[in-house]
Amino acid sequence: MSFLVEDKNYAFLSNLGIEKQNLGVYHTKWTGSGKTIKSICPANGKPIAEVVTGTLDDYETAVKATQAAWQIWADLPAPKRGEIVRQIGNALRDHKTDLGKLVSLEMGKILPEGEGEVQEYIDICDYAVGLSRMFEGKVIPSERPGHALLEMWNPLGAIGIITAFNFPVAVYGWNNALALVCGDTMVWKSAGTTPLTSIAVTKILSKVFEANNLPGSVCSLVCGDSTVGEAMAKDDRLRLISFTGSTNVGRRVALNVQERFGRSILELGGNNAIIVCENADLNMVVQSALFSCVGTAGQRCTSTRRIICHEKVYDQVLSSLKKAYSQVRIGDPLEPQTLCGPLHTENAINEYLSAIEEAKKLGGVIECGGKRINRDGYYVEPTIVTNLPHNSPIVHKETFAPIVYLLKCKSVDEAIQINNEVDQGLSSSMFTTNLGDVFKWLGPKGSDCGIVNVNIPTSGAEIGGAFGGEKHTGGGRESGSDSWKQYMRRSTCTINYSKELPLAQGIKFE
Ligand SMILES: *[C@@H]1O[C@H](CO)[C@@H](O)[C@H](O)[C@H]1NC(C)=O
Numbered sequence: 001m002s003f004l005v006e007d008k009n010y011a012f013l014s015n016l017g018i019e020k021q022n023l024g025v026y027h028t029k030w031t032g033s034g035k036t037i038k039s040i041c042p043a044n045g046k047p048i049a050e051v052v053t054g055t056l057d058d059y060e061t062a063v064k065a066t067q068a069a070w071q072i073w074a075d076l077p078a079p080k081r082g083e084i085v086r087q088i089g090n091a092l093r094d095h096k097t098d099l100g101k102l103v104s105l106e107m108g109k110i111l112p113e114g115e116g117e118v119q120e121y122i123d124i125c126d127y128a129v130g131l132s133r134m135f136e137g138k139v140i141p142s143e144r145p146g147h148a149l150l151e152m153w154n155p156l157g158a159i160g161i162i163t164a165f166n167f168p169v170a171v172y173g174w175n176n177a178l179a180l181v182c183g184d185t186m187v188w189k190s191a192g193t194t195p196l197t198s199i200a201v202t203k204i205l206s207k208v209f210e211a212n213n214l215p216g217s218v219c220s221l222v223c224g225d226s227t228v229g230e231a232m233a234k235d236d237r238l239r240l241i242s243f244t245g246s247t248n249v250g251r252r253v254a255l256n257v258q259e260r261f262g263r264s265i266l267e268l269g270g271n272n273a274i275i276v277c278e279n280a281d282l283n284m285v286v287q288s289a290l291f292s293c294v295g296t297a298g299q300r301c302t303s304t305r306r307i308i309c310h311e312k313v314y315d316q317v318l319s320s321l322k323k324a325y326s327q328v329r330i331g332d333p334l335e336p337q338t339l340c341g342p343l344h345t346e347n348a349i350n351e352y353l354s355a356i357e358e359a360k361k362l363g364g365v366i367e368c369g370g371k372r373i374n375r376d377g378y379y380v381e382p383t384i385v386t387n388l389p390h391n392s393p394i395v396h397k398e399t400f401a402p403i404v405y406l407l408k409c410k411s412v413d414e415a416i417q418i419n420n421e422v423d424q425g426l427s428s429s430m431f432t433t434n435l436g437d438v439f440k441w442l443g444p445k446g447s448d449c450g451i452v453n454v455n456i457p458t459s460g461a462e463i464g465g466a467f468g469g470e471k472h473t474g475g476g477r478e479s480g481s482d483s484w485k486q487y488m489r490r491s492t493c494t495i496n497y498s499k500e501l502p503l504a505q506g507i508k509f510e
Contacts, residue, residue: 004041005049010105012098016200018049024195024223025054026202027065028215033058034224039196042108042342043332043377051195054222059231062187065217066158067237070185073218074155081181082132087208088177089125092118095204099169099197101334106196107168108342108378109296110333121173123463124479128177131484135182146498153488155183156263160238162229162253164245165191165344166299166400169201171267174463174479175242175487176205176219182487184240185218189232193345195223229253236260240487243267244301247398247424247472254474265486266474267467269398270426272449272458273306275415275441278313280431284455286320288431289404292457294328294340294382298402299348301473302427302451302459305398308390308407308415318367318386318406325368325382342378343401352380352401355394359405364388367406390418398424412437420448426469427451427458450477 004010005020023030032052039048054062073081092099100115107114138151161175172188179186190198198221206216222228229249233241233256242265243253250268257264274292276285292304309317333341343349349372356370369383382402388395390407409415412432419428428449430441438454440446450469451461461467466477477483 003047003049004105012101013049015098016095016102017203018102018196018200021050021052022196022199024051024199025058025062025221026206027062027217027220031058032223037192037195039106039193041105042344043105043334045377048106049196051199051223053195054224054228056227056231059222059224059228062217062220062222063158063235063237065215066185066187066220069215069217070157072215073185074183078132078135078181078183081183082129084208084212084214085125085132085177085180086129087212088205089122089129091204091208092122092125096122099200102197102200103169104333106194107165108333108344110338110341111336113296114333117167117170120170120463121177124173124177127463127480128181131178132181135484142494146496146500148495148497150493150495152491152493153485154491156239156487156489157184158238159184159186159240159242159487160232160235161186161188162232162241162243162245163188163190165194166296166301168194168197171244172198172201174467178484179487180218182484184487187220187222187232187238189222189224189228192225198223230256233257234260236262239263240265242476242478250474263486265476265478267301267476267478268472268474269424270301270469270473271305271396271398271422271424272302272427273308273419273429274304274458275412275419275430276307276309276313276317277412277430277432277434277437278310279433280313281433282313282316282320285317285431286324288429288457289321290324290328292459293404294325294402295459297340297343298382299344299400300459302461304404304458306395306405306407308409308418310415311408311410314408318384321384322368325384328382330373330379330381340382340402343380344378346378348400349378349380351399352403355397355399355401355403356383358394359385359388362388362392362394364394369402391421396422412440416441416446423472424469425449425471426473427453429453429456429458431455
């Protein structure tokens, strides 16, 4: 069998330290004694390279090393930790093109999106460097004379980060950069199908730590199966588990972490809608919807799954969208003209096909798409489904594929009610030119999602704001705003600095 890593077109992999066979565990050194797996390229179904994964014993060693590293890392003043993160940002800048290409090759998203992920990691590094000099404690007025009341923030210790295949760089980056400046050390378990990306990222990080005479186990990696993830959720030594993945797995993680009173950040499923009001700018709607329905082949947690359209503009939106869909160039994600790459795995194709079968069974009309594309790799046609009731079970289910359900509504109030009726609560958008609609949408009876947009699509968040969602999306917040607080513990400190010994009846005993 030939591996893509041996093909001269993929020589860039060696710049990232990726070889034909790679060790998938890193703490004080690269190791691994578990199963050997192949990383498969979704664009052609061929193996890229092999990875020796970690066993539970490897995991145990990694956690111990990560805890030991904390003793050193926590002693560095926060701005010094920020300096290391600044160097990480620069190392990522040096590798942006190669790492972006690896993301494309292994995950399947188009190259600008692969590089975009690396850029997002760089951006959050910059953010974290600034933050490392800005952590805000508080001094609160004490009601007692001669007393000071303070709020202090300290690191949690060793934490665990479990990430999904669809953002194999950026999601780790959000957690990693913030956790580092906050003074935590971490064990990362990456998705089983994107091990090479996590190995390349960890190699970049470990070189920075080595160059600064710091232990690389500040950022350990365990490529492994779900037994490793489960061990992390149950591991009392990891005070925080940041988990990105499906609602079903997230529920198990949450229960295991809660059982031991650990803390979790959950970034689970979404069922994101765009509301199109009767006064919306329809050109903008179509461009935005195309990006967020078809971009990343519908495999973002923020991808648009539903378009809730006012009946007066419904026909026009449908015909413009169909036209736009017919022009989408589907193909190899590394080719510059491609807009839509493959799905990530063969199994994702099965999920796509069974969602379409179920939609048809329930009376759905396939307006365009609906089929697997006959070529190597895991390609499907972006699909628009109409004629389903808004509360149809398939419409309420998140399918990680480029399928959008176009729904009709009669008013803004009805549209908001439809937006909010699903279990998930991640992202949402309204397209309108009416100020009243905007503030209704942002207000108490508006969208119940964590991300509430106006005149921009559901996907494409900036790092400056807190990212995450409500309800079955899990309630976690990552990246900007005050998300850093979750990586730290807060202590309320009361200090008695008085020298007086005030006795009853005002008696002075001296
Ligand atoms: C603060 O310390 C002083 C001196 O030891 C003591 O008399 C006073 O009772 C303390 N205040 C409180 C609220 O404990």
